Amino acid sequence: MxxxxxxxxxxxxxxxxxxxxxxxxxxxxxxxxxxxxxxxxxxxxxxxxxxxxxxxxxxxxxxxxxxxxxxxxxxxxxxxxxxxxxxxxxxxxxxxxxxxxxxxxxxxxxxxxxxxxxxxxxxxxxxxxxxxxxxxxxxRGGCMRRVVAVGHRAAAAELVDRLRRERYHGMEVVGVCVPRGGGPEVAGVPVLGGLSDVPLVVGQAEADTVAVLACPEMDGTALRRLAWRLEKTHTDLVVAPALMEVAGPRTTIRPVAGLPLLHVDHPELAGLRQVVKMLFDRVGAGALLVLLSPLLLALALAVRVSGPGPVLFRQTRVGRDGAEFMIYKFRTMVTDAEQRKITLMSDDGGVLFKIRNDPRVTPVGAWLRRHSMDELPQLINVVLGHMSLVGPRPPLPEEVARYGDDVRRRLLVRPGMTGLWQVSGRSDLSWEESVRLDLRYVENWSLMLDLQILWKTWSAVARGAGAY
Structure with a gap:
């Protein structure tokens, strides 16, 4: 070229x-x-x-x-x-x-x-x-890098879907190159050629980045030759490893016998770092309970005068290693909500039961849910050690009973009041997307990631998007 x-x-x-x-x-x-x-x-x-x-x-x-x-x-x-x-x-x-x-x-x-x-x-x-x-x-669709995805159709479709959901990454797939080339579109993106056509496709699509996905046909020799051809036009080359959800400090490149090997450390699910996380959670939750006590009293009074029923809603949830505990929330539904549940149909086809306009939710409860105020009593669960400030969503026992082996990995850490699911769409997420985010958190946990999620939670709660 x-x-x-x-x-x-x-x-x-x-x-x-x-x-x-x-x-x-x-x-x-x-x-x-x-x-x-x-x-x-x-x-x-x-x-x-x-x-x-x-x-x-x-x-x-x-x-x-x-x-x-x-x-x-x-x-x-x-x-x-x-x-x-x-x-x-x-x-x-x-x-x-x-x-x-x-x-x-x-x-x-x-x-x-x-x-x-x-x-x-x-x-x-x-x-x-x-x-x-x-x-x-x-x-809003601006300031995006134009990307050509190289790999098999399924991997390319997954990349397209992820980049569309998380547009802040600034990457937009404008063309796809698959092993045999030609054929129908991939997730609405045209297939512009085969693996040997990548440099030509880059010029045709006016792309500035090539993303090579896990693909046996793109071995070391083919990848090296592609890099040589792309350097003439200063096109960025990024390579996605097969371990899509493992990133950050767990991965390092180690040269062995002249080969750059990707070393993957095991996630730290026990030890000193978990002790530090537990202390951070309990001290932080205790301080928040003291600081927010006037707000908690005001919300409790609002729930009490909104209608008959208890102020706090108690429900059995599943925590770390499958241990059950009693979760505390402000009541947001009518007292016979569980009996009326059998007459309703979930908006989600997965394990979760959720309805965008749930008729069982009270007016005060709708406001509490929109701004996640109903979850503030879970600070008590954090102080008691049942939950963390940040972690996977706390599931119901009937949900856990339907988990596959992969999904059960969510139970390796304590559930959290907030998490990647909270700052990435909340109830608007599908079951599969919620699981993917929870597993990403388990695989890549760090105290810095917890702090980043807590920071983003404030804006997610203020917007109220995806909460119902």
Whole structure:
């Protein structure tokens, strides 16, 4: 394929330009604040500090660029962008401290204490806001990478469905190449050729990324030759391993005998990290019970005056390793809800029973459900050790009785008040999608993932989307 003139998409260049301007502004503001905090009045000795304050924005942007934090592949996804900004902060702070020690001056003291840490914090905050803005544009269909999927039809269809559900990834499949080529569409995306036609299809579809899925025909030799042909047009090449739900710190690339082998660690479902998670859950839930006690009392009063029946709804659920426990929630339905259930038909074809407009739900209960306020009493379950703040959805015994071997893996950890299912669509999710998200959580659990889910839960609850 002849080499074509390569140009980055306009949205990539625009996003990078905004990041550079924002980083420069954050460092300028931090340097100015550090200068005025250190010097309340002008003296003859402030010249070095003026120079340092003026140089900090340039040094800051150059350091971030040298650390490759402006690369297009980092835009809008994953923690690496933020990690590289943190690395720059640590490196500059260390350089200033060492320089001050070697030269026997205190010129770096104000910057070690204030300027560089403040620049790092402001940059991280602004980068987060830029990412949120980018995700909103992607939700409307803009700022997307054009992807050609390479692999078998089933794998390509699954990739298309996932990227359509999670548009914040910024990838849109515009063409598919399958082993034998031709044939009908794959999940509404045209099949444009076979495995040998990938470079031509990339030009035809004006794509900037090729995603190679698990495919026996694409062995090491074929993949290497494809990479050589794609590098002429600077087309990104990503390879999806067969372990679709295992990611993050559990996977590392280890070169063995000249081969890059993907090493997969076992999930840490016991040990010190789980003890830390348990302490975090119980201390956090206890603190929330104390802080939210006025709200809990107000909600209890609202449920009590809304109609006859108890304030709290108690139900048997299944927890870790299949142990049953009693879950607590604010009552949101009429007292004879279970008897009326047999006359209703679920909107979901899977194990779950759910109805978008359930006639058994009271007006107060509908509001509580929309904002997940009915689940606040589950903080008691977290304190008692039955549940976690974050985890899979707590299932009913009759649901567990219908689980297959794969689905039972959800029971290896404590169920949670919130989880990936809560921040990814809640009741709008199908049974299969809920299971997939719960299994992804079990396979990739970490305390950082818990914190990210808790952060996203606030916006999901405020929107009220998918709750009924």
């Amino acid at each position: 002849p080499a074509a003139r390569w140009r980055e998409p306009l949205w990539v260049r625009g996003h990078r330009a905004r990041a550079v301007v924002a980083d420069f502004g954050c460092a300028s503001l931090s340097g100015a604040l550090a200068f005025f905090v250190r010097f309340g009045e002008v003296t003859p000795y402030v010249v070095p500090y003026v120079v340092l304050s003026a140089a900090l924005p340039v040094v800051w942007v150059c350091a971030i660029a040298l650390n490759r934090a402006y690369e297009a592949r980092l835009i809008g996804l994953g923690p690496e962008e933020f990690q590289r900004v943190l690395q720059c902060g640590f490196m500059i702070t260390a350089a200033l401290a060492v320089g001050a020690y070697v030269t026997k001056t205190d010129v770096a003291r104000g910057y070690v204490v204030l300027a560089v840490p403040l620049a790092t914090a402001l940059t991280l905050l602004v980068r987060y806001r830029l990412r949120r803005s980018l995700h909103r544009r992607r939700a």
